[in-house]
Amino acid sequence: MAEQKDLQRDPIVHGSLAPHIFIAALLLAGTVAWAFYDEMWGKRPWTTYQAEFVERYPDLLAEKAKQAAAYEQGLADDPDIEKIRAQQAEAEAAAKDEIAAIDRRINEVINPRVTKLTHAMTGVRSMVTALVYQLEHAEGAEKERIENELERVKQEDNVIEGVPTIDGDGTTTTETYKYEALSAALEHAKAIKAQLFTERAKLDAPARALTKKLEQAMNRKRPGLSSQQVRGLISKVRNFDKGIKQIHVPDPIGLVDRCETCHLGIREPLKITAEDMGGKDDKLARTFVSHPTPELLTIHDPEKFGCTPCHGGNGAATVSVKEAHGKMKHWLWPMYEEDNFESGCLQCHEGSLVLDHAEKLNAGKELFRYRGCWGCHPREGFDTERAQQRLAEQAVRTVEDEITNTKLEIERQKKIADDPKATEAEFTRALKIMR
Numbered sequence: 001m002a003e004q005k006d007l008q009r010d011p012i013v014h015g016s017l018a019p020h021i022f023i024a025a026l027l028l029a030g031t032v033a034w035a036f037y038d039e040m041w042g043k044r045p046w047t048t049y050q051a052e053f054v055e056r057y058p059d060l061l062a063e064k065a066k067q068a069a070a071y072e073q074g075l076a077d078d079p080d081i082e083k084i085r086a087q088q089a090e091a092e093a094a095a096k097d098e099i100a101a102i103d104r105r106i107n108e109v110i111n112p113r114v115t116k117l118t119h120a121m122t123g124v125r126s127m128v129t130a131l132v133y134q135l136e137h138a139e140g141a142e143k144e145r146i147e148n149e150l151e152r153v154k155q156e157d158n159v160i161e162g163v164p165t166i167d168g169d170g171t172t173t174t175e176t177y178k179y180e181a182l183s184a185a186l187e188h189a190k191a192i193k194a195q196l197f198t199e200r201a202k203l204d205a206p207a208r209a210l211t212k213k214l215e216q217a218m219n220r221k222r223p224g225l226s227s228q229q230v231r232g233l234i235s236k237v238r239n240f241d242k243g244i245k246q247i248h249v250p251d252p253i254g255l256v257d258r259c260e261t262c263h264l265g266i267r268e269p270l271k272i273t274a275e276d277m278g279g280k281d282d283k284l285a286r287t288f289v290s291h292p293t294p295e296l297l298t299i300h301d302p303e304k305f306g307c308t309p310c311h312g313g314n315g316a317a318t319v320s321v322k323e324a325h326g327k328m329k330h331w332l333w334p335m336y337e338e339d340n341f342e343s344g345c346l347q348c349h350e351g352s353l354v355l356d357h358a359e360k361l362n363a364g365k366e367l368f369r370y371r372g373c374w375g376c377h378p379r380e381g382f383d384t385e386r387a388q389q390r391l392a393e394q395a396v397r398t399v400e401d402e403i404t405n406t407k408l409e410i411e412r413q414k415k416i417a418d419d420p421k422a423t424e425a426e427f428t429r430a431l432k433i434m435r
């Protein structure tokens, strides 16, 4: 009877699961939507940054390419540059024939001659060296035999075919040398080669100096990159590889910095300002700027130093700007505020009283010194005497502690020695320590 009553109340038979299924379906749809959102934007805000960068940067580069081209065309009409260019061409033309003659002599006469003689020399020299070695280790009749053999090899004629004559124009003859003479002929050919190189450098010097002058004059007038460099950058951004941009320095601290996932322009070789990328009021434009002090990144190559050692922040995080900059709760190294950017220098440069590229820090250190704060707040680089005094005091304290401990130990051992119940071993040990 009871069983029947239970059956009557069976929810599957008598109720509906529709509300439950409806709510579960809603939750499922919600989590799917949430997962999609996180995947596309929520946890990967940088996808938007990178899409925008690839969109905006080419416009700036196109502008730069135009400037570079205009400048390079203008150069042709620049009288200063044109003058140096003409001088350079003149100097090159003046030395051209003589340089060509020297090159011909080196390539067609001296180099082949050196090769031929070296080849012959290698064969004889190895025999001579081997015999000299044997001679040093031989005795008696054997020694005499080897001496004779050595003399024979040295006096033997080496016939070398197809050697360019030293003063000729490439015509070859057959030359015959004994060992010593062969060595001398080879040295002579090498000396002439060195002399020809020196002469060539002298002839070439005026044109080379002018080429350098031309380059410098062009760079002085150049407003930025050359059009070839800009073309390189354009092709780089066209083939932009979307994804996490990471600096990884395994030794010694296992540094992982992904700041450049968003700060995409930071190491570009041209000055990029927020105005260039969309205006000062645009958050993205502010993110895409190039580093304001590129010299600092030349001294501290980010491939080795990363970004966080100077800036602080959470190098590995990319899920939000707040987390990347380490501004969330419980992160111990939040990024320094703009006013304190130079605080980061301190952890490596604490000892230097004056540091280039760190005016604010220098002013702060000066203030710290001037106001005498270091009298009570010891810092590296200030008042080394006090630091030494502290070390000495610490050493004295260590010794005093040792003395106290030893005295206590002696008292303890005395008690053991006086104790009639002490074992033989304990007694001897106590005596030893007390002495």
Ligand code: HEC
Pocket (backbone or CB within 6 Å): 045, 046, 049, 257, 258, 259, 260, 261, 262, 263, 283, 284, 286, 287, 307, 308, 311, 312, 313, 314, 315, 316, 317, 318, 319, 320, 321, 324, 325, 335, 337, 338
């Ligand atoms: C998720 C993208 C993202 C990542 C990753 C990121 N940043 Fe930023 N960063 C921004 C944005 C956006 C701004 C501009 C904020 C503003 O001006 O309101 C910015 C601004 C800055 C500024 C300018 C000063 C300031 O406080 O606004 C510095 C410096 C900076 N970031 C350094 C870093 C460093 C160092 C890292 C790596 C540890 C890093 N950023 C990682 C997005 C990012």
Ligand code: HEC
Pocket (backbone or CB within 6 Å): 259, 260, 263, 266, 289, 291, 292, 293, 296, 297, 300, 302, 305, 306, 307, 308, 310, 311, 341, 342
């Ligand atoms: C040697 C220390 C050092 C390193 C390494 C370094 N920075 Fe900086 N960074 C600075 C200093 C100092 C400033 C402030 C410069 C100034 O105001 O002239 C600065 C400024 C910035 C700014 C602010 C730009 C602006 O105009 O608001 C950003 C963004 C930035 N750095 C990002 C990076 C990123 C990303 C890296 C890693 C690739 C990096 N920095 C590496 C020292 C460093």
Ligand code: HEC
Pocket (backbone or CB within 6 Å): 296, 299, 300, 305, 309, 310, 341, 342, 344, 345, 346, 347, 348, 349, 355, 356, 357, 358
């Ligand atoms: C992680 C450690 C580290 C940090 C942080 C750091 N530096 Fe350096 N810095 C070095 C090292 C190492 C060298 C020597 C580099 C070399 O010789 O290749 C150096 C060299 C220099 C030099 C040139 C040599 C000298 O001592 O005059 C200057 C200038 C300099 N740093 C300025 C700065 C400034 C400014 C900052 C902060 C914005 C800074 N550094 C932050 C490690 C650091």
Ligand code: HEC
Pocket (backbone or CB within 6 Å): 368, 371, 372, 373, 374, 375, 376, 377
């Ligand atoms: C006569 C000694 C003395 C001089 C000089 C002195 N201080 Fe202090 N300072 C102290 C003492 C003591 C404290 C408190 C330490 C504590 O409460 O643990 C302190 C605390 C501080 C703190 C807070 C530190 C913290 O961890 O909360 C700062 C910041 C500070 N001093 C800055 C300065 C500056 C800047 C100067 C120079 C203008 C200076 N002090 C000069 C003795 C001195």
